[in-house]
Amino acid sequence: MASSILRIHPKDNVLVALKDLPKGSIFTFEGVDYTLVDDIPAKHKFFMQDMQPADEIYMYGVLVGKAQYAIPRGGLMHTDNTKHAADPYTFRPYNYHWEAPDVSRFAGRTFNGYLRSDGRAGTANYWLFIPTVFCENRNLDVIKEALYNELGYSVTGKYRAFTRELLAAYEEGRDLADLSPEELSAFTHKQNRVFKNVDGIKFLNHQGGCGGIRQDAAVLGKLLAAYADHPNVAGVTVLSLGCQNLQLTDLLEDIKARNPQFDKPMFVFEQQQSKSEEQLIKEAIQKTFAGLVDINKFTRQPVPLSKLTLGVKCGGSDGFSGISANPAVGYTSDLLVALGGKVLLAEFPELCGAEQNLIDRTIEPEAAHKFMALMGAYSQAAENVGSGFHMNPSPGNIRDGLITDAIKSTGAAKKGGNSPVVDVLDYTEEATKPGLNLVCTPGNDVEATTGKTASGATLILFTTGLGTPTGNPICPVIKVATNNALAARMADIIDINTGAIIDGKKTIEEMGEDILEYCIKAASGEVIPKAVQLNQDDFIPWKRGVSL
DSSP: OOSSEEOSSTTOSEEEESSOBOTTOEEEETTEEEEOSSOBOTTOEEESSOBOTTOEEEETTEEEEEESSOBOTTOBOOTTTEEEOOOOOOOOOOOOOOOOOOOGGGTTOEEEEEEOTTSOEESSOEEEEEESSGGGHHHHHHHHHHHHHHHTOOSOHHHHHHHHHHHHHHHTTOOGGGOOTTTTOOOOOOOOOSOTTOOEEEEOOOSOSSSSOHHHHHHHHHHHHHHHTOTTEEEEEEEEOSSSSSOHHHHHHHHHHHOTTOOSOEEEEEGGGSSOHHHHHHHHHHHHHHHHHHHTTOOOEEEEGGGOEEEEEEOSOOTTTTTTHHHHHHHHHHHHHHTTOEEEEOOGGGGTTOHHHHHHHBSSHHHHHHHHHHHHHHHHHHHHTTOOGGGOSOHHHHHTTOOSHHHHHHHHGGGGTTSOEEEEEOTTOOOOSSEEEEEOOOSSHHHHHHHHHHTTOSEEEEEESSOOOOOOSSSOEEEEESSHHHHHHTTTTOOEEOHHHHHTSSOHHHHHHHHHHHHHHHHTTSSOOHHHHTTOOOOOOOOSSSOO
């Protein structure tokens, strides 16, 4: 791809600028000369032909928009001259053929995971605190501070030291503006974890469990049950107030319904039945400490790659997302499917325009109709409040070349690769079939990662062109940059850089294999993704309202 421009699909009538192209530049592409009538920033598109009002615009081989007025050949695509459009979709008999990639490089490979009693394998070994209601968030915060600081899980040591240095300088009467960065960055935080085989103690603070509608509490119960049952979780502490909508008995029934053989240590506390807040907190810490001693006895052991469940997500996307990072992750997805693993593709508002392709790839007609029903209901709910999938691209997306939702979505769908769709899951439903699964979640970064984890993702590949610090409490999130500039600028949050695809130094297939190698190391605890290192434990339950 070592060129200035790119045509993604033979059917496309726009070209993508791979670097800034000044007005007046002349290019020859497939024997045709193009003179740019506008400056074309990198990641943006220009038209290959004169466009008239209502003319259809194609990218990735599908309809992504319509011209709003006459646009000359070589003109810049932008939000004034292009509006979202996507072809309708329907179920039709379709004999989809997929040729699996060559996986000989990975044949017989394993990762070192935590094998659970039910045969599933975790990529991490966490203790999880769950509140049934937001009223317990403060108690969780107190417990978190105590356990993190004393057991070696805090990442704030360097910032506390930084503040102490500022305080000392202030008390000495020194001018803080004169302090050099070197003087204020001498402290190096070193973790000294007591429990070497416990990867973390995690807390699911949330704003639900009471108020709202009862259906919200019911969905929250299923979500929390999914997290308790997750293979990355070895033990659970539950805190409840007592009078909330989501009753303890409801949560325990949800856990049993999800996994009748649930056998993890679980300690349950209800504040309205305790003698005091202090007694509740101390007892919760004491019992949890004993539980940590027990789960610290678990050790990693080799398990086949087929036991990996990979969630794929994009956020802070740019005009390169559908060209570099997403298709590379898509190739990784195909590799894992060919190896017998599971892949979860979600973000239903960001599948707009890609629906027909996914329907045609779905093996079971029932699953295809379920996908259509979920997409239709979701889209209609957005339109009922005056919104719609067409309003999904953020200002940052648009600035970096994603002009319509169909452009964003067709590029986003590349993360799922090309394998057949084996199942379609509603929010919190567990993925049980090896292969590519579609999971209904919003496109919102945290709501989507929260939902994918509930469906069983044990690793999440998160592509980004603009940069985002999103993580998850119990599922390691691996950040994949679409371009070199981002990887250099935000190196503290980026794990993998696919900019070499844009430079023409690596193919999508080569990068996809590199990403799978990284996943194997991350699943084995050999490398720790930046989001995990930084304790970026983002968790937002979806209330099933309109969230894009």
